Amino acid sequence: MVKQKTIKTEISLTGVGLHTGKEVTMTFKPAPINNGFTFVRVDLEGKPVIEADANYVVNTQRGTNLEKLGVKIQTPEHVLAALMGCDLDNIIIELDSSELPIMDGSSKFFVEAIDAVGVLEQEATRNVYVVKEVISYVDETTGSEIIVMPHDQYCVTAMVDFGTKILGTQNATMKCIGDFKAEISDSRTFSFLHELESLLENGLIKGGDLNNAIVYVDKDISSTTMEHLKKAFGKEEITVKPNGILDNLTLHYPNEAARHKLLDVIGDLSLIGTRIQGKIIANKPGHYVNTQFAKKMSKIIKNEQRNYVPTYDLHQEPLMDIHKIMNVLPHRPPFLLIDRIIEMSESHVVGMKNVTMNENFFVGHFPEAPVMPGVLIVEAMAQTGGVLVLSTVPDPENYLTFFMKMDNVKFKQKVLPGDTLIFKCDLITPIRRGICHMQANAYANGKLVAQAELMAQIARKQ
Known part of the structure; x- marks a missing residue:
């Protein structure tokens, strides 16, 4: 699993916007995990933030243009391509004008600026969408088409036909993102x-x-x-x-025009917001078809993530059984609400509970129509996360865990006797000073039953 990346320190560039002709200073700043690429208009009151999101595309005439709540970002595609080509995940881009600097018309100067400060590996795992079937978008008016198909890495082919004798038909291919700097970035x-x-x-x-x-x-x-x-x-x-x-x-190359179209594809598809593992084939690409495809991919990925239910082999020997859990957690029956820990890493943990009719809470909670209380599902998720945070200290038996905050709590399905609950907790930020901030999801019967953002802290026993 690849870690997320940002830059080691900030760096600024100054240039002019291609269409506005205005001088603009652009500053790349390191960003926290899961930030993605965000633009900040420091010239406007409140310094509004615009995420690099395909759903904010409002115009693709002579470039890709974003707008959020009336705040505009013009022609970001060459900068976004550079960020992708440098294998980055989280960057804040501050601007004192709406249009990004054109520089020499390529991504070269942005890549050189990033290389000058260096790349920093972060503590969270990169989210990658693995393409499992062919997905396409066709612009019926122009005949432009983009498809993505399963592949072992991210590669892009651009095929262009300009319909003129001076340029004619050209093709360009990037076999992997590592080739971007040397083969694509300086295409104007x-x-x-x-x-x-x-x-x-x-x-x-x-x-x-x-x-x-x-x-x-x-x-x-x-x-x-x-x-x-x-x-x-x-x-x-x-x-x-x-x-x-x-x-x-x-x-720079006989097919520089095709390579630049490929560069634009990479920049525009960064607006999907999630890395892609798949082979992109773009036939007669342009900013309109690129961003429409990005919107389609973004929607597909969000729908799959919303409905995604992880599967685990419950017959395998668990990482921790109930005895090992009680050696870590201070909770005891009837308030110990997890039976097993299935897997755990530095940034996530998966736990399990078998819900039976013999649970103490069913005595008073709808005994004629027993439903597991939602607050106890949240508590079970928190206990699962507690195992993760307590694993960071050498003597967990000397610590207690306490809730600090819970946000965005949602209950999707009822949990009944006989259900097997799976709890998956992923860190939102790294564990520091015993504080664990995590996204917790609970699943049963192949469905998401509850979710919440939880924050808890461990404290040494008095």
């Missing part, structure tokens, strides 16, 4: 001359110059257009190279 954004004319007429690409966007000349340049280009890019002369590119840019 591009535009065709006919698109450029429209952008200039609409007052866009104010931050563009011939060093951060490759311009493919797919038509004859009129003298009027040439003058517009000179003015827009601040050049006295503009020429077309034999390979059909404006001015003096040299391609």
